[in-house]
Every structure is written in structure tokens, then in C-alpha cells.
Amino acid sequence: MKTIAIAGATGAVGKQMLECLSEQGINANIRLLASARSAGKQIEGYTVEELTPESFKGVDYVLGACENDVTERWMPWAQEAGCVVVDNSSAYRLDEKTPLVVPEINPEDIFKHNGIISNPNCSTIIALMALHDLHDLYHINDVICTTFQAVSGAGVKGISDLERELKDPDAKPEAFAYQIAFNVIPQIGGFDANGITSEEWKMQNEGRKILHAPELNVNCTCVRVPVWRSHSESITVRCEKPVDLDVLREKLANSEGVKLTDDPAHNIYPMPIDTTNQDLVYVGRLRHDPADPTGRTVSLFCAGDQIRKGAASNAVQILKKLIEADEK
Ligand SMILES: NC(=O)c1ccc[n+]([C@@H]2O[C@H](COP(=O)([O-])OP(=O)(O)OC[C@H]3O[C@@H](n4cnc5c(N)ncnc54)[C@H](OP(=O)(O)O)[C@@H]3O)[C@@H](O)[C@H]2O)c1
Known part of the structure; x- marks a missing residue:
């Protein structure tokens, strides 16, 4: 039986990965790795081990769920041990030798790996799940999101x-620059000289790589909101050709991993509360831009669980394809 290690197993994504492995029917020996702080903790009957240079001996596959600096420290140890890594950090996403994969969009890229396959940014996965059919049909040139x-x-x-601030609005924020309870914060990541954040660049840089669309332009504003789980996105795209919304709806209704929730007459549209704890990306509010008489500009709203499809389940889908290919 193969051995899979989850690096960062005590975090939001790592814990979800463990659940996704059994949901997706992957039977393997599992090792849970995290910092020395977590060594000895029990998760689902497994004992968490401290991640050290020896951790990857005898491990076939690694699911990475650590921040970039931590990932960059342990990646050479995993490579040295011959593991294939599916990584959630952004450290290797734009590396030329590293495929960046959403299995419903570019599964063929998985097998071009050189020991590492990167899982894209969570908002990018959710946006592209909503957009790739539109791109296939009408070729997207520009995205505003x-x-x-x-x-x-x-x-x-x-x-x-958020938990602490809901109990005490004077609690000092640790993860965010400002109070997030009863607030929205239009900053995720650091700003560059043009006033664009690192998170905002990801959708263009990663979107181009996944769609194999080097000309794609993306103008993105990333906002943190006081929602527990599931990212939502308001997206407007300009296409090469006029868009037939009925054709698009038909395509989205049959798209793997997507649920068309587009019935404004009955107030049906995507909302994060409905997409939490499941893997589908909901897409709705489809409409033409009334200011563009050519019919090439379309707006939509989408939502998806960013810990699942935006991270853990996407990574486990990739891993499953790797294991299936290795077992053939
Ligand atoms: N959260 C999301 O929605 C999301 C979505 C897409 C991608 N991502 C990416 O996925 C990665 C994990 O994110 P997360 O939200 O799950 O973070 P998190 O909740 O902060 O978890 C971080 C994990 O890294 C471990 N860790 C920290 N320092 C370590 C060390 N020195 N050695 C070994 N392990 C160490 C932590 O272990 P301890 O508990 O022992 O500290 C924990 O298991 C990040 O790169 C993030 O950008 C996150």
C-alpha cells in the first residue's frame, strides 16, 4: 500500500485533506506532519508527528498544506526522498517545471510534473471553474473580478x-490588519508599487498558466469579508465573440464540478452559505452588460468552498489521478 504524508496536517487545509482522502476513496498509509508544537496531537485516530528532514523516508506522495517559507524548507527533503508532492502553497505555482492544475480544466498537465504539482490559489480555482466553459465557447480576453x-x-x-471579535469587538486582530467582524477589508496580501496586491496578481498569473492563455488580462480586487467559509466572486468578462447565454447555461448545467444556480425570478443565485462543506462551485446571476451592444460582455456571480475545491479536494483529486496512473 502507498504511503501519503500530509505536511501541515493540523491547519485548515491539512485537516480537510485527511477528510477528502477517505471521501475520494484513497486507501493508503497516512502520516500527519506539522510543527513541533503539534507533535503528539491526535487527529481522527492518527498521531501528529513533527516535520523533520527524516519525515519523508518511505513516503510515496505528499500533500503540502503549509505557508510558503515552511514549504520551501521541507520541499528539498521530500524531493531527496523521491516523493511526488501536490502542494497548496504559492511557492512553486509559477515555476516553469511545475504544473498548476484544476483537474476539470487541465488534467493533462498533471503528468508533466518534475516531482511537484501545484494547486492553484483558492479564488483562482473558483473563478476558473465558473469561467472555463465560457472561455472554451467564446474565448475570454479580459476579466474584471x-x-x-x-x-x-x-x-x-x-x-x-472573527471568533474573538464576535465576542469582544475590542479584541486585537492577529490574522488581519483590521477588525473583520462587521467589516470588510479591501486588502489580501501586500501592495506593489501600482497598488495591486499579491493576491490580486494570482488570478491573472495563475489563470494564464492553467488556461494556457498567455494573453488573458485580469483586473482583480480581493476583499476579505466576515464569512466563515466559502469565497464568492463577482466577475465580468469580455469575450472575443458574442455570448449566447442559453448556450452558456446549457454548458454550465452539464459542467463537471459546477452547479448552475441561476433563477433570478425565484431569487436563486450562488451564496457562500450554500456552498460551504461541499465541492461544487455554484454559478449564477448570468447576464449581458447592457452597455455593450455587441453582446460580448457578460457578468456572473460564483461561490465555492475555498478549503475544499479551492484547496484540499482539488489537491486530492490531483493525487487520485496520479495514483491511478501509477497503478496502471
Ligand atoms: N485556508 C485556505 O482557504 C487556503 C486555500 C488555498 C490555499 N491555502 C494555502 O494552503 C496552505 C495552508 O493554509 P492553511 O490555511 O491551512 O494554514 P494554517 O491553518 O495556518 O495551517 C498551517 C499548517 O502549517 C503547519 N506549520 C507551521 N509551521 C510549521 C513548521 N515549522 N513545520 C511544519 N509544519 C508547520 C501548521 O502546524 P502547527 O499547527 O503545528 O503550527 C499547520 O498544520 C498555505 O500555503 C495557504 O496559502 C489555504
Whole structure:
């Protein structure tokens, strides 16, 4: 039987990965790794071990769920041990030798790996799940997107900021620059000289790589909102060709991993409360831009659980395809 290690197993994404492994029917020996602080903790009957240079001996696959600096420290140890890593950090996403994969969109890229496969940014996965059919049908040139990102997107510290502030609005924030309870914060990541944040760049840089669309332009505003879980996004795209919304609806209704929730007459549209704790990305509010008479500009709203499809379940889907190919 193969051995899978989860690096960062005590975090928001790592814990979810363990659940996704059994949900997706992956039978393996499991090792849970985290910092020395967590060594000895019990999760689902497994004992957490401290991640050390020896941790990856005898491990076939690693699911990475640590921040970039921690990941960059242990990645050479995993490579040295011959493991194939599916990593959730952004450390290797734009590396030329590292595929960046959403299995419903570019599964063929998985097998071009050089020992590491990166899982894309959570908002990027959710946006592209909503957009890739539109891109296939009408070729997207430009995207304007505003994200509404849940506190759990910042890991366990993000969740505990909101928990503490709901009890005591004077509690000092730790994960965010400002109080998030009863507030929204239009900053995720650091700003560059042009006033664009690192999180905002990810959708263009990663979107181009996943869609194999080097000309794609994305103008993104990322906003943290006081929602526990599931990111939502308001997206407007300009396409090469006029968009037939009925054709698009038909395509989305049959798209793997997508649920079309687009019935404004009955107040049906995507909301994060409905997408939490499941893997589908909901897409709705489909409409033409009335200011564009050519019919090439379309707006939509989407939502998806960023710890699941935006991170853990996407990574486990990739791992499952790797294991299936290795077992053939
Ligand atoms: N949260 C999301 O929605 C989301 C979505 C997509 C991608 N991501 C990415 O996924 C990664 C994990 O995010 P998260 O939200 O799960 O973070 P998190 O809740 O803060 O968890 C971080 C994990 O890293 C471990 N860790 C910290 N220092 C370590 C060390 N020195 N050695 C070994 N392990 C160490 C922690 O272990 P201890 O508990 O022992 O400290 C914990 O298991 C990040 O790169 C993040 O950007 C997150």
C-alpha cells in the first residue's frame, strides 16, 4: 500500500485533506506532519508527528498544506526522498517545471510534473471553474473580478480573529490588519508599487498558466469579508465573440464540478452559505452588460468552498489521478 504524508496536517487545509482522502476513496498509509508544537496531537485516530528532514523516508506522495517559507524548507527533503508532492502553497505555482492544475480544466498537465504539482490559489480555482466553459465557447480576453473572501482563507488564525471579535469587538486582530467582524477589508496580501496586491496578481498569473492563455488580462480586487467559509466572486468578462447565454447555461448545467444556480425570478443565485462543506462551485446571476451592444460582455456571480475545491479536494483529486496512473 502507498504511503501519503500530509505536511501541515493540523491547519485548515491539512485537516480537510485527511477528510477528502477517505471521501475520494484513497486507501493508503497516512502520516500527519506539522510543527513541533503539534507533535503528539491526535487527529481522527492518527498521531501528529513533527516535520523533520527524516519525515519523508518511505513516503510515496505528499500533500503540502503549509505557508510558503515552511514549504520551501521541507520541499528539498521530500524531493531527496523521491516523493511526488501536490502542494497548496504559492511557492512553486509559477515555476516553469511545475504544473498548476484544476483537474476539470487541465488534467493533462498533471503528468508533466518534475516531482511537484501545484494547486492553484483558492479564488483562482473558483473563478476558473465558473469561467472555463465560457472561455472554451467564446474565448475570454479580459476579466474584471471582485472577490469576497472568507476568514478561513487565512487559515486557523483567520477563523479565530472573527471568533474573538464576535465576542469582544475590542479584541486585537492577529490574522488581519483590521477588525473583520462587521467589516470588510479591501486588502489580501501586500501592495506593489501600482497598488495591486499579491493576491490580486494570482488570478491573472495563475489563470494564464492553467488556461494556457498567455494573453488573458485580469483586473482583480480581493476583499476579505466576515464569512466563515466559502469565497464568492463577482466577475465580468469580455469575450472575443458574442455570448449566447442559453448556450452558456446549457454548458454550465452539464459542467463537471459546477452547479448552475441561476433563477433570478425565484431569487436563486450562488451564496457562500450554500456552498460551504461541499465541492461544487455554484454559478449564477448570468447576464449581458447592457452597455455593450455587441453582446460580448457578460457578468456572473460564483461561490465555492475555498478549503475544499479551492484547496484540499482539488489537491486530492490531483493525487487520485496520479495514483491511478501509477497503478496502471
Ligand atoms: N485556508 C485556505 O482557504 C487556503 C486555500 C488555498 C490555499 N491555502 C494555502 O494552503 C496552505 C495552508 O493554509 P492553511 O490555511 O491551512 O494554514 P494554517 O491553518 O495556518 O495551517 C498551517 C499548517 O502549517 C503547519 N506549520 C507551521 N509551521 C510549521 C513548521 N515549522 N513545520 C511544519 N509544519 C508547520 C501548521 O502546524 P502547527 O499547527 O503545528 O503550527 C499547520 O498544520 C498555505 O500555503 C495557504 O496559502 C489555504
